Amino acid sequence: xxxxxxxxxxxKDSSHRSGLRSFxxxxxxxxxxxxxxxxQSERLFKVLLECVFLLLVxxxxxxxxxxxxxxxxxxxxxxxxxxxxxxxxxxxxLKNIGRTSRTSQEIDQFTNxxxxxxxxxxxxxxxxxxxxxxxxxxxxxxxxxxxxxxxxGLGNGLSACxxxxxxxxxxxxxxxxxxxxxxxxxxSLRKHITPEELENAIVLFDADNLMNGFANKKSLSG
Numbered sequence: 001x002x003x004x005x006x007x008x009x010x011x012k013d014s015s016h017r018s019g020l021r022s023f024x025x026x027x028x029x030x031x032x033x034x035x036x037x038x039x040q041s042e043r044l045f046k047v048l049l050e051c052v053f054l055l056l057v058x059x060x061x062x063x064x065x066x067x068x069x070x071x072x073x074x075x076x077x078x079x080x081x082x083x084x085x086x087x088x089x090x091x092x093x094l095k096n097i098g099r100t101s102r103t104s105q106e107i108d109q110f111t112n113x114x115x116x117x118x119x120x121x122x123x124x125x126x127x128x129x130x131x132x133x134x135x136x137x138x139x140x141x142x143x144x145x146x147x148x149x150x151x152x153g154l155g156n157g158l159s160a161c162x163x164x165x166x167x168x169x170x171x172x173x174x175x176x177x178x179x180x181x182x183x184x185x186x187x188s189l190r191k192h193i194t195p196e197e198l199e200n201a202i203v204l205f206d207a208d209n210l211m212n213g214f215a216n217k218k219s220l221s222g
Contacts, residue, residue, distance in 0.1 A: 022097045029093035033084050034181070037192070041150065042182040045161035049087055053079035085172070087165045092143050095177035101140045102176050107133060110144065110176055114167055115204040118148070123159035125151045126186070127205040130193055131179075134202045143177035147189060149210060150182060157184075186210045 035043055058075040065071040084090055094100050111129060118127040131145035132138040146167070150160035164182040171178030183189055189210075193201070203211055 025093055025096045029089055030081065030084055033080075033088040037181055039182065039184040039188050041157040041184050042161055042164065045158070045165075046083065046087065049165075050079055050083050053082045057082070087168055089168075089179065091171055091175065091177040092179050095141060095143050098141065100175060100177050102142075102144075103140070104138075106174065106176060107138070107144055110171070110174065110178075111202075111204060113170070114146070117163065117166070118205040119207075121159065121163050123151055123153075123156035124163060124205065125149050125208045126189075126203075126210045128211070129202040129204065130197045130200070134197070134200045141177075143179045144171075146178060146180040147192060148180065148182045149186060149189060150184065151208075 033046065035046060038046065054075055057078045058071070061071055061075055065074065091100060114127065118124045126147075126149035128134075128147055129145065130147060132142045133144055138144075148160065148164055148167075150156055160182055164180060167180055168178060171180075181192065183192065190198075198211075201211070
């Protein structure tokens with residue numbers, strides 16, 4: 001069993017008491033922050049963002065905390081929490097403990113907004129919805145599974161990472177559980193998504209026709 005599979009099993013395990021399970025889910029989300037599912041570009045961006053937050057937090061705390069060890073611990077805790085807030089799966093974690101709900105109208109508006117955003121971003125090659133929302137079987141507490149494929153190049157990688165982070169922040173602001181990941185290639189999509197899910201995908205944006213090899217896809221582009 002891979003680390004990702006173990007993490008999913010832990011999150012979905014309902015055998016624990018509700019309070020303990022809530023703690024486990026939130027602690028797991030705070031610790032991993034989706035890195036087990038991320039491709040290389042997004043994982044590196046996550047580390048870079050952590051370093052930025054460490055500097056932003058550590059410099060002012062340096063003048064307030066004399067103890068070096070305590071300074072490091074407090075800085076890391078705050079920086080990692082900020083990373084979860086700005087570029088983590090916080091709302092998905094809250095969904096897993098029953099603390100979120102959404103309407104179909106909210107999801108429709110959100111998907112339209114990110115489709116427009118992707119069409120204006122030259123670093124994004126592909127954007128699609130998978131899972132229960134693509135199958136039209138989503139419940140009020142279901143999350144929205146979104147996958148983005150970026151174009152090649154360092155600049156495109158950074159721009160696509162920022163685009164994905166903005167989508168997470170938009171989901172946080174609207175209190176929607178958005179399970180989104182940035183992928184480095186269409187090959188990564190096949191690793192993330194099962195063949196059945198690929199067939200049911202709702203393609204919001206596909207500038208490079210990356211899904212031509214998959215049959216029965218649905219498209220909202222028209």
